[in-house]
Amino acid sequence: MVAQLTENQTNLYDTDYNLWVLETVKKLENRDVDSLDWDNLIEEVLDLSKRDKKKIESLLIKLIEHLLILQYWQSERDRNKGHWEREILSFQQQILRELEDSPSLNNYLNTKFPDCYQKGRKLASKHSQLSLNTFPEKPIAPLEQILDENWLP
Template sequence: MVADSSQAQKTLYETDYYLWVVETVKKLQNREFATIDWENLIDEVSDLSRREKKKLKSLLKKLIEHLLKLKYWQAEKIRNQGHWQAEITNFRQLIRDELEDSPSLQPYLQEIYPQCYSEARKIASQRSQLSLSTFPESAIAPLETILDENWLP
C-alpha cells in the first residue's frame, strides 16, 4: 500500500508539480510521514539553496554590468544614465534583501565576486559594443564598495 502511494506521489510530482507541493505540505502539517514522497522532497529542499545562490549570482552580475556601463559607455551615458542608476539601486536593494533573508550567503557573495565581475565585464562589452579592453580586468572597486548605495563610479 505504501509503495502504491509512493508511486502515485511520484506520478503527481511529474504531472502536476504545484498540486504535489500542496499535497506534500498538507501531509507534513498532518504528520503523515509515511505517505510523503521523500525522494522528491529532499531533492526540492536541496535545490532551494542552489536557486538562492543562482539568484544572488545573477543579481551581482547585473549590478556590475550596470556599474561598468555607467562608468565606461560614454556615448550612451546622457540618454541612459538615469535608467542605469535606477537599475543599480534596484539590484543593490535586491541583493540586500537576499542577504537579510539569508545572511550566511555573504561569504558566497565574496567568493563569486571575481567570477561575476569577469562575466559582467564581457556582457557590458557585448551590450555596449565597446572593446573588452575598455573595461578593466580587475574589479573597479571592492565588493563592499559596489554594494554601497551611496557609491557610483
C-alpha cells in the same frame, strides 16, 4: 503498500507538480511524515538553495554590468545616466534584501564575485559595443563597495 504509496507520490510529482506540492504541504501540516515523498521533497528543498544562489549571482552580474557601463560608456552617459543609476540602485537593493533574508549567501557571493565580475564585464561589452579591453579585468571596487547604495564609480 508502502512501495505503492511511494510510487503514487513519485508519479504525482512527475505528472502534476502543483498537485504534488499541495499534497505535500497538507501532509506536512498534518505532520503525516510517514507518507511524504521524501526523495522528491529533499530534492525540492535543495533546489530552493540553488535558486537563491542563481538569483543572487544574476543580480550581481547585472549590477556589475551597469556599474561598468556607467563608468566607461562615455558617449551614452549623459543620455542614460539616470536610468543606469536607477538600475544600479535596484540591483543593490535586491541583493541586499536577499542577503538580509539569507545571510549565509554572503559567503557564497564573496566566492562567486570574481566570476560574476567577468560575466558582468562581458555583458557590459556586448551592451555598449565597446571592446572588452575597455573594461578592467580586475574588479573596479571590492564587493562591499559595489553593494553600497551610496557608492557609484
